[in-house]
Amino acid sequence: MSGAPTAQLPPVAQYALRLGDDALILAQRLGEWAANAPELEEDVALTNIALDLLGQARVLLTHAGKIEAAGRTEDDFAFLRDERDFVNVQLVEQPNGDFAQTIARQLFFTAYQRLLYARLADSVDPTLSGVAGKAIKEVDYHEDHAAGWTRRLGDGTEESHRRMQAGVDRLWPYVDELFRTDQLEQRLVAEGIAVDASGLREEWHKRVTSVLDEATLAAPEGSWTAPGGGRRGLHTEAFGYLLAEMQHLHRTHQGARW
Amino acid sequence: MYGLPEEAKDTVAGGRAVAASEAELQSEFDQMVAADQRLEPRDWVPDAYRKTLIRQIAQHAHSEIIGMQPEGNWITRAPSLLRKAILMAKVQDEAGHGLYLYSAAETLGVSRDELLDLLHRGKQKYSSIFNYPTLTWADVGAIGWLVDGAAITNQIPLCRCSYGPYARAMVRICKEESFHQRQGYQILYTLAHGSAEQRAMAQDAVNRWWWPSLMMFGPPDDESQHSAQSMAWKIKRHSNDELRQKFVDMVVPQAEILELTLPDPDLRWNAERGRYDFGPIDWDEFWRVVKGDGPCNRQRMEHRVRAHENGRWVREAALAYAAKHQARAGAAA
């Protein structure tokens, strides 16, 4: 059932949806690589990552439903919300582009998730701490994969360097949003439930710029920052298309079981 | 070819003199095959055996990776998160199966790159079943139930084929394959017991995938040129018609449980034979699709070649990076 707008849900449910939507939308993007990866082994690797993210999303969306206590399931959240009720950051919804752009998105996001989950493991909410505890190993691996490819592409051939730099430049404007916090998050931080996203920025920056350095890539300076707003349900134009594809079949058959 | 230096004919510590004649080698080979022993990568085998095996394993591998396309199509549109996850895992398995099989083929002295090149140039084939389109979600179920079911019927006997690496790859694959068939069956079961629209979707998919699935077993025995030799070499353990019959006998009762019909008015239980009789297969369609004129042949190849070409700069970058780092490590030493 499509239910209450996200902004009206209990704070913990909203928080769970933020993290869950991040994972869900990125999994959806990675799913587009099936049968398209540059090498068979990489097809397996990307799908592995997508499966991990989807697993995280399912637990988080289900948790939001339990807290809301209105009977909504993970599928209700995934398939029956409209654009303005999704609260993922805009970074994860960016199109895959070429492999370099996909890796740039992975590098930025997995470095963030790794820091986030490391702290979320101490949440007083047992479901959130549980998801985080399990996800830490997964995102360690995801981050290692992204950093490895960033180095190979940045310090590979002229063409790969050019494409990797282009990917970094294209996605850098969406990084700032990862570290924006708001009242809802701050209240939950005070209660020991959530992680203060703004507190992750410095460490993220150190980690990512060190990988970029090793990869002979430049961190864009003084470039445009996207206005963001994902946590308030404001997305980019690409998002509508992504949802249309993801949700169409489910919505066509109201109330059906699959 | 047999100009061996005298020294090589001497006994070596722990070994035996092995300057054998081709007749002796052939006889050893024949004995191994007859005794159901496994031939391994360093064994001498007749050239024709090697060539046939390379072709068979490679085409099997190509089938796995081309097969990722019709199903991969539906990952982004799966109607529930659970189904999305299961489908992702299945398509990932197929990539893995392709890898195991290329790996087995490479033990025969050919590189994956060469095999992919033959595929891309249309010189090696893949299973024709993947030249049909997946038009609805129910097609994903039909593929799991019928196509994977047919593949399993084919593959289980290959676990005992005469070439070790291929047999071992098949054992691995069979372990993972039964989950695939079950998930396809579950999809169809849920649809068949769902809404009227879902039921119609399921029946429509079965109607379109039934006959092509029967064609997966290849032409009738009396038209199958290479079968006899492959059977003698134990790289084919049962005939096309035998396997096709086995498949039908397995699947018909499953269809009854689904409460879906199979689009064959001649399908009926024959008490005398203890098997199901079924109607004539359209062999014209079979040959048309094999020869390249099925609904999706061009599309599948175009997609495959495009993915490969698009990935070229990535593969090259990885090699360049590895070379640079080896060089640096060498310089630092």
Place this chain on the structure above:
Amino acid sequence: MTDRRQWPLWEVFVRSKRGLSHNHVGSLHAADASMALRMARDVYTRRQEGVSIWVVPAASITASSPDEKDPFFEPAGDKVYRHPTFYDLPEGVEHL
């Protein structure tokens, strides 16, 4: 067109639990050792916990099996496969 240089071939050995030894499970192509290790984990163990993996460049392996017959028996040991010998590869077939 084949890649002029493809990712080299690596053989993969997996020890699925303590107390057992490493077993050969297959091969894969990777550009370097760390990629090979990661891919081996993805492909051959599906990232199970507690599994130990060895990856070895196929070209580094020296093999010997005294009872395998070979007209070109080399007493000093040989490569794992008849590799990289390239055969005339069989072209199109009449049927599957």
